[in-house]
Amino acid sequence: MIGRVPGLLCFLPALLAAASRDFPTLAHLKPQAGDAPQIQAVQELLRRLIGGRAADFAVQVDSSLGADTYRLSSLAGGQVQVVGGSGVAAATGLYSYLKSYCGCHISWSAAQLRVPSPLPPVKGTVIVTAPNRFRYYQNVCTSSYSFVWWDWDRWEQEIDWMALNGINMPLAFTGQEAIWQRVYLRLGLNQSEIDEFFTGPAFLAWGRMGNIHTWAGPLPLSWNLKQLYLQYRILARMRSLGMIPVLPAFAGHVPRGILRVFPEVNVTKLGVWSHFDCTYSCSYLLDPEDPMFQVIGALFLNEQTREFGTDHIYNADTFNEMTPTSADPAYLSGISSAVFKSMSTVDPDAIWLMQGWLFINEPSFWKPAQIRALLLGAPLGRIIVLDLFAETVPMYLTTESFYGQPFIWCMLHNFGGNHGLFGNVESINRGPFDARHFPNSTLIGTGLAPEGIDQNDMMYELMNEIGWRQDPVNLSEWVNDYAQRRYGSKDANALAAWQLLLRSVYNCTLLWKNHNKSPLVHRPSLKMQTDVWYNQRDVYEAWRLLQNASSTLAASDAFLYDLVDVTRQAMQQLVTEYYLEIKQAYLSHALLDLMTAGGVLVYDLIPELDLLLSSEPHFLLGRWLSGAQSLATSEQEASLYDMNARNQLTLWGPTGNILDYANKQYGGLVMDYYGMRWGLFVSSLVESLNTGTPFHQDEFNQEVFLVEKGFTFNQKKYPSIPTGDTVEIVKKIFLKYYPHRVGKYTLGV
Numbered sequence: 001m002i003g004r005v006p007g008l009l010c011f012l013p014a015l016l017a018a019a020s021r022d023f024p025t026l027a028h029l030k031p032q033a034g035d036a037p038q039i040q041a042v043q044e045l046l047r048r049l050i051g052g053r054a055a056d057f058a059v060q061v062d063s064s065l066g067a068d069t070y071r072l073s074s075l076a077g078g079q080v081q082v083v084g085g086s087g088v089a090a091a092t093g094l095y096s097y098l099k100s101y102c103g104c105h106i107s108w109s110a111a112q113l114r115v116p117s118p119l120p121p122v123k124g125t126v127i128v129t130a131p132n133r134f135r136y137y138q139n140v141c142t143s144s145y146s147f148v149w150w151d152w153d154r155w156e157q158e159i160d161w162m163a164l165n166g167i168n169m170p171l172a173f174t175g176q177e178a179i180w181q182r183v184y185l186r187l188g189l190n191q192s193e194i195d196e197f198f199t200g201p202a203f204l205a206w207g208r209m210g211n212i213h214t215w216a217g218p219l220p221l222s223w224n225l226k227q228l229y230l231q232y233r234i235l236a237r238m239r240s241l242g243m244i245p246v247l248p249a250f251a252g253h254v255p256r257g258i259l260r261v262f263p264e265v266n267v268t269k270l271g272v273w274s275h276f277d278c279t280y281s282c283s284y285l286l287d288p289e290d291p292m293f294q295v296i297g298a299l300f301l302n303e304q305t306r307e308f309g310t311d312h313i314y315n316a317d318t319f320n321e322m323t324p325t326s327a328d329p330a331y332l333s334g335i336s337s338a339v340f341k342s343m344s345t346v347d348p349d350a351i352w353l354m355q356g357w358l359f360i361n362e363p364s365f366w367k368p369a370q371i372r373a374l375l376l377g378a379p380l381g382r383i384i385v386l387d388l389f390a391e392t393v394p395m396y397l398t399t400e401s402f403y404g405q406p407f408i409w410c411m412l413h414n415f416g417g418n419h420g421l422f423g424n425v426e427s428i429n430r431g432p433f434d435a436r437h438f439p440n441s442t443l444i445g446t447g448l449a450p451e452g453i454d455q456n457d458m459m460y461e462l463m464n465e466i467g468w469r470q471d472p473v474n475l476s477e478w479v480n481d482y483a484q485r486r487y488g489s490k491d492a493n494a495l496a497a498w499q500l501l502l503r504s505v506y507n508c509t510l511l512w513k514n515h516n517k518s519p520l521v522h523r524p525s526l527k528m529q530t531d532v533w534y535n536q537r538d539v540y541e542a543w544r545l546l547q548n549a550s551s552t553l554a555a556s557d558a559f560l561y562d563l564v565d566v567t568r569q570a571m572q573q574l575v576t577e578y579y580l581e582i583k584q585a586y587l588s589h590a591l592l593d594l595m596t597a598g599g600v601l602v603y604d605l606i607p608e609l610d611l612l613l614s615s616e617p618h619f620l621l622g623r624w625l626s627g628a629q630s631l632a633t634s635e636q637e638a639s640l641y642d643m644n645a646r647n648q649l650t651l652w653g654p655t656g657n658i659l660d661y662a663n664k665q666y667g668g669l670v671m672d673y674y675g676m677r678w679g680l681f682v683s684s685l686v687e688s689l690n691t692g693t694p695f696h697q698d699e700f701n702q703e704v705f706l707v708e709k710g711f712t713f714n715q716k717k718y719p720s721i722p723t724g725d726t727v728e729i730v731k732k733i734f735l736k737y738y739p740h741r742v743g744k745y746t747l748g749v
Helices: 009-018 035-056 087-100 152-164 176-186 191-197 201-208 221-240 291-308 329-344 357-361 368-375 425-436 457-466 475-487 492-503 536-553 557-587 591-613 621-629 635-649 669-691 697-713 726-746
Strands: 057-061 069-074 080-084 125-129 134-137 267-269 284-286 313-315 351-355 383-387 407-411 443-448
Touching: 035 057, 035 087, 035 152, 035 221, 057 087, 069 087, 080 087, 087 152, 134 407, 152 221, 176 191, 176 221, 176 291, 201 635, 221 291, 284 291, 291 329, 329 351, 329 368, 407 425, 425 443, 425 457, 425 475, 443 457, 457 475, 475 492, 475 557, 492 536, 492 557, 536 557, 536 726, 557 591, 557 669, 557 726, 591 669, 591 726, 621 635, 635 697, 669 697
Parallel strands: 057 080, 134 443, 313 351, 351 383, 383 407, 407 443
Antiparallel strands: 069 080, 069 125, 267 284
């Protein structure tokens, strides 16, 4: 049994009174590299960005300026001088200048970098200081939903993007399985026991948190080696730019093989996770008072530090979507105390970074006493809590600012890496400033925490700017500037389209956790959700306006991406309309109407959408699959990685355990996966009316599962290079559907 922590809660008021908003214990979280290496790193970044024009900038890093300050000025020879208190601050200053003075834009989907010559001068000296110390980036799931198949070239682009956007505290989770492999071999486990513990590459995020094990594995040893070397480069680049990478630590989850090697060890078998059974979940949690807890924690952290060094901040999530076996505050405090001790024994300067998702995910368990006990298992200032979903459910409000522990206000925004236009601009434009002025606030930063990236660029550009601002922006003016910079041209149609998007899809004020609930990307049934949070006619009208703008903006890669994305959203809405017609026709026994609506959906609308997506490089299934296969060292590995990549997007487990959660609208996937399902659904309904036999969802689910599973294992090759003329494809779709299907939505606009 875990011993109680006597009187812990009695001391809470005194502890809170002693808390300092400045958290002196966090002062050691700072760049490792000196000023000169950071200058070189920023200069190299600038050359990657604008080539020879980099010579037009005089870049300096002066740590005495303060790590979160940059200064802009013009020099006599026409150069622009950028001085940052860190490499990140200098890079942020560069991007601020490129945006504000040159009208440039950089995002995941495209870059617009027409830099004027000579450079526009800076009047006087511009000095900007971030209001908080940290700008955090990533969710523990991002490593699986988005980064899993990345090579160094893609990582280099992402780290550049981080620095330009002011991010100074990113997760750095790559390569940790190689460290765990060594630790468990040293403890006496055999390779088969370790293989049973690790998941396949696309599911490592949930293996690391103890949610699942084994599924989609075994993890090849070559994977561990490649990821280890990749992590060397990731950390070296992050540190050279003055970032403070967050490395993993031991959260308490152990392989079943530990019980063979140490029969007396005290472990708890946790319950099932999501819709998995104990074949792939029911992980083992080591009792915090068992001496082996500190042994394993120290072995891992020592081995990791020898390999990668340390920046003194570590992430561990013991109860992510997992219910503790006891609600006793003493038990929960003992768990967190043990986790922190396993860090601080090895690294006396250790800071524990904890995701706050568990408090949102299971509010019936995490009451004030339980949250308080967990957070106060470590000294004040030694746990940083990520208020992970603060744009929708800010937990600092109901926890007295996390009972004195410092926290970071995060925008989660995206679940599963779904495509779909979505955002809550009002909340992120207000929330961080409200948090800063909250009584006795312990806010120390802002952050991005999407489960998956490469979508909704606008929301991330806005949130990154908020991290450097003292006050909210004028959203209408901001989005106008954003669109003009993004396309490199001022087009009235495009600006009007963005105003409509701003007030509709990007202004969700509801608790809309997994935003893409479109029937298109979910297993068909007669009871599908069709509600949206916005006026659909705004999207249709934005589509029309962007289609009009294509005559002047077609040379812009960013515009073509947005044209596809908005057309995709409009077609997603059309799918819902046809679904409702299909459903009504079936319930009314109107066979002809059913066949008409179903025929258009299956044989025209879905194929047209697939053709559209296949014309834009960021919407290709082939890119995702080829990225997976490129990491393989054998045909066997290539097959394993291909299955991992396909399964995550579709069944998410052996039997559709988290079906369609990580849905994507990719060219190839829409036709061969979603299209096949919808074809089977329509034909099943037609057969039902023809034969007078009721439609049974359970029977359909069994039949469609064979289609879904077949896609996961069919290994069909898909192109990784786009085909077709995007503008012409959009024009064809627009002329076919807009006048007849959309008119009822746009009347009066």
